[in-house]
Amino acid sequence: MIVGVLKEIKPEESRVCMTPAGVEVMRMNGHTVLLEQGAGVGSGFPDEAYAKAGAELIASPEQIYARAEMIMHVKEPLESEYGLIRSEQIIFTYLHLAAEEKLTKAMLDSNCIGIAYETIQKTDRSLPLLTPMSEVAGRMAIQEGAKFLEIPYGGQGVLLGGVPGVDPGTVVIIGGGVVGTNAAKMACGLGAKVYVLDMNLDRLRYLSDVMPANCFLRMSTPATIRELLRQADLVVGAVLVAGAKAPKLVTTGMIREMKKGSVMVDVAIDQGGCFECSRPTTHSNPVFHQDDVVIYCVANMPGAVAKTSTLALTNATLPYAVEIANKGWQRAARENREIKPGLNIVAGKVTCKGVADAFNLDFTEPDRIL
Numbered sequence: 001m002i003v004g005v006l007k008e009i010k011p012e013e014s015r016v017c018m019t020p021a022g023v024e025v026m027r028m029n030g031h032t033v034l035l036e037q038g039a040g041v042g043s044g045f046p047d048e049a050y051a052k053a054g055a056e057l058i059a060s061p062e063q064i065y066a067r068a069e070m071i072m073h074v075k076e077p078l079e080s081e082y083g084l085i086r087s088e089q090i091i092f093t094y095l096h097l098a099a100e101e102k103l104t105k106a107m108l109d110s111n112c113i114g115i116a117y118e119t120i121q122k123t124d125r126s127l128p129l130l131t132p133m134s135e136v137a138g139r140m141a142i143q144e145g146a147k148f149l150e151i152p153y154g155g156q157g158v159l160l161g162g163v164p165g166v167d168p169g170t171v172v173i174i175g176g177g178v179v180g181t182n183a184a185k186m187a188c189g190l191g192a193k194v195y196v197l198d199m200n201l202d203r204l205r206y207l208s209d210v211m212p213a214n215c216f217l218r219m220s221t222p223a224t225i226r227e228l229l230r231q232a233d234l235v236v237g238a239v240l241v242a243g244a245k246a247p248k249l250v251t252t253g254m255i256r257e258m259k260k261g262s263v264m265v266d267v268a269i270d271q272g273g274c275f276e277c278s279r280p281t282t283h284s285n286p287v288f289h290q291d292d293v294v295i296y297c298v299a300n301m302p303g304a305v306a307k308t309s310t311l312a313l314t315n316a317t318l319p320y321a322v323e324i325a326n327k328g329w330q331r332a333a334r335e336n337r338e339i340k341p342g343l344n345i346v347a348g349k350v351t352c353k354g355v356a357d358a359f360n361l362d363f364t365e366p367d368r369i370l
Helices: 020-028 047-053 061-067 101-110 131-148 178-190 201-210 222-231 252-256 267-271 301-327 329-335 353-359
Strands: 002-005 032-036 056-058 070-072 090-093 113-116 170-174 193-198 215-219 234-237 263-266 287-290 293-296 343-346
Touching: 002 061, 020 032, 020 047, 020 301, 032 061, 047 056, 070 301, 090 301, 101 343, 101 353, 131 178, 131 234, 131 263, 131 267, 131 293, 131 301, 170 178, 170 222, 178 193, 178 234, 193 201, 193 222, 201 215, 215 222, 222 252, 234 267, 263 267, 301 329
Parallel strands: 002 032, 002 070, 032 056, 070 090, 090 113, 170 193, 170 234, 193 215, 234 263, 263 293
Antiparallel strands: 113 343, 287 293
């Protein structure tokens, strides 16, 4: 199969979907890799390293779209790429279609095969291609939130860990999955007082066993969220419904009752955000203010630590990319139950229920196509 690796064009996105080592593995499996020139530079991988691994360097994305049978990205295709997507071409990347109606319609119109990293799912319902970036984003949420609590960045001037004789800051994390757990580890490590909210009692029991004593577990309800937001210095939105829009769990009314200069980080912004006021921001302009609260909604947080993120992402995605390239998307999805849920768009049909529900589109069970 001819596999195309594109340079990311989302603002301030420095990741790349495949390392030179990944190219070498694809070549060992008999596949051709077309790499857009400069695609890996932001992650510390020069063109020379890719050429040495066997990639064919290509000057433009148009040439790659024209030749490749499978296109690999990190982020979703942007509007300038919609017209380049070909019928039956595999688009394998983070799609987040439930938050992107224009992209969804463009992919339907193109008759392509859209396989989303974020909905590939193991039998235990874990999301193996979302996990590494969720780990990065969860840790970064505390790192960024702590920075924006500083007065020069508009915060109230709270040090999360406190000092002897001074109370630590209070961190409220909504969602106890991969993002929330990693955020909690970081916040607890700094010495903050940390609350993690989740609706799954079994998950809360597990976290109670593994988290340190400064982490407190609460069942998530609107009343609990409202209560804890009043105490919070930093709030992390870490909610995920696989393939679907994130639920709006924090209203503007709740934010109005928070302390001035407190900070909120919405990691769920890729799926539409879990704060009512959330709207995507960028690394160069990462925050806005809502009722004197600092809101951080960068939609590609791991892009700021591109080298770490690229290595972690390739470790996770490469086995699936090789299997799809070796077998073709239909056989790969039939034989690997983890790949089948990754099918979001197939030849003009929506095959992910969360996406269909988001835009009132007809849903087609993947099994009917396979």
